[in-house]
Amino acid sequence: MPVEMQSTLEPRKTPVQARSTVTVEAIAEAAIQVLLSHGVERLTTTRVAERAGVSVGTLYQYYPNKQALLFAVLEAHLDKVTALLSRACEESHGLPIKAMVKHVIEAFVDAKMERTDVSMALYKIAAELGGVKVVRSVGERSHRTIEQMLMTVPGVQFEDVKFTARMMMATMAGTTRNVLEAGATPALVKGLRKHLVLLCQSYLQSCNAHAV
Amino acid sequence: MPVEMQSTLEPRKTPVQARSTVTVEAIAEAAIQVLLSHGVERLTTTRVAERAGVSVGTLYQYYPNKQALLFAVLEAHLDKVTALLSRACEESHGLPIKAMVKHVIEAFVDAKMERTDVSMALYKIAAELGGVKVVRSVGERSHRTIEQMLMTVPGVQFEDVKFTARMMMATMAGTTRNVLEAGATPALVKGLRKHLVLLCQSYLQSCNAHAV
DNA sequence: TCCAAACCTGAAGCTTCCTTCATAAACCTG
């Protein structure tokens, strides 16, 4: 039987004054830093608060519990990446397939690489209790977006758009993750940007039911 | 500063009699079950022992600490998958590229899907303290294996074998993971098997420096 | 200036968990 979620994940109180807004952001940022320097297992609310320069009590004023804090951080990042991906999809509506793929892939890689530290830290949260659920729900939105985009390609008819979109997403996410976990050196990132485009272009080409 | 490993991860005692061999295996299996039903965060040594039908003390007789237990389980699985992958690579030495890819990919997918529960449970461990390290070191072995295999393809010359091998591996791992986390239904697995082959075939083809 | 609301503090309660060890049972060999 899967574990049940914490009862409340909603923020306990929303910032009103400017200082508390700063505090809330500092806490979220601190969570990422602690995640990176100590690992999930040793991420404690006290340590996060300390790193953020506030007391534990303050943390609990805005996040009902530890899990809610982690989820909030995860969700913020996923939302951001998803938004950038969606925008790239819209922008490439009607483009020929090769250009479309290039545009979307590069947008994705850039979004993920903008803050490599955050991306890496979040893989750890995602593996936690229920984290998979969050990832999956955001993933589904992106999935639909890509699927729709693929359907607008002029002169191309895919055999199974749904699955093709899934493979493309999984490939993007998987290879990017691999590079991130290998250290995300500039050389690697550059290689990823180029090869991932090539990879998806050739895949989509060969999935096209219409002749070559 | 990254977290340091536990001092000892080596087994404290190796089974001599038959009953203890059974016990050790039961404990490892129980760890997987608990991981799946309760999540990493709620995996406790007591719970694992209970599930295995032994007392905590027994667990500590063979595993020096909790982390060692988790690592042992992770490593066993990775070794198994790696071995199967290597074998597939050797078997396809000299084959034309399309056949080679098909053989290797299918071996990998089958290895991962043989026990979907284990594969899924281990993603959680891998995210833990140092787990990334274990995965990376095993991954490097596979990387070299695949790289060498790619170099034996008759009539094909890759521009950057090293990176190409990396992309291929990351894609295999990434898409397989995606399907696993989506529930690994027979339909999905079937689709993965087919599309992943197609994906890698077309990618490798387009990486080939020798014309089409 | 004054006050209510917003914000912050951090010691302490409570729970959970890891790990040990003294003791007991099971096994095996001669």
Next chain:
DNA sequence: CAGGTTTATGAAGGAAGCTTCAGGTTTGGA
């Protein structure tokens, strides 16, 4: 079956973490 070895037990020590709350400080408007 006797003695030594291997294996199993589980209560309890001790450490660590999550969360609360009673009381203090700061802010911003009237």
